Amino acid sequence: DAKTTQPTSMDCAEGRAANLPCNHSTISGNEYVYWYRQIHSQGPQYIIHGLKNNETNEMASLIITEDRKSSTLILPHATLRDTAVYYCIVRGVTGANNLFFGTGTRLTVIP
């Protein structure tokens, strides 16, 4: 599975959009981009995933560049409860299908 690079930490004002970047320059054609988050001391929570098209659900939007080498997770209106560590994960569809968690981005939403 391809490696990902994320900033260590970011701040965002409450009510504003949080844009979390992720680089995955070695991604291959059949690998998906997944985003999970982990709120303090809890188990990771799935947010969204995509292959090449932009995706949106009730939690977030995922923008994947045309060359698929990077992506951005967008939380449209960040709240204090969105403070968490966000993990960008690239995974294929074969094999163990386990998730490789790097160190992620610690997002702090500021009142």
Add this chain to the structure above:
Amino acid sequence: NAGVTQTPKFQVLKTGQSMTLQCAQDMNHNSMYWYRQDPGMGLRLIYYSASEGTTDKGEVPNGYNVSRLNKREFSLRLESAAPSQTSVYFCASRTLLGDTQYFGPGTRLTVL
């Protein structure tokens, strides 16, 4: 529908003691996973079970054994606990063709 449950929530062991961490899911998922998370780090895969009756090693299997008791339950055993196994342990499950993993709340283990 409780999702993925783990017991116990907290445990303190002395070096050399043994224990079993329990995990159960009620979502009829085929695959189950055990991860550990050390302070300030991401999760690392210990063992996984792609389906009932099968188990395979992950990234950090040494010192652990697993049992896929049935489709619902996947246990993790520490035969002789060591301080290096102090960590938070997460269980997860996934459907056969599903894309997402669902995680339990974790077990916080301290080995003295």
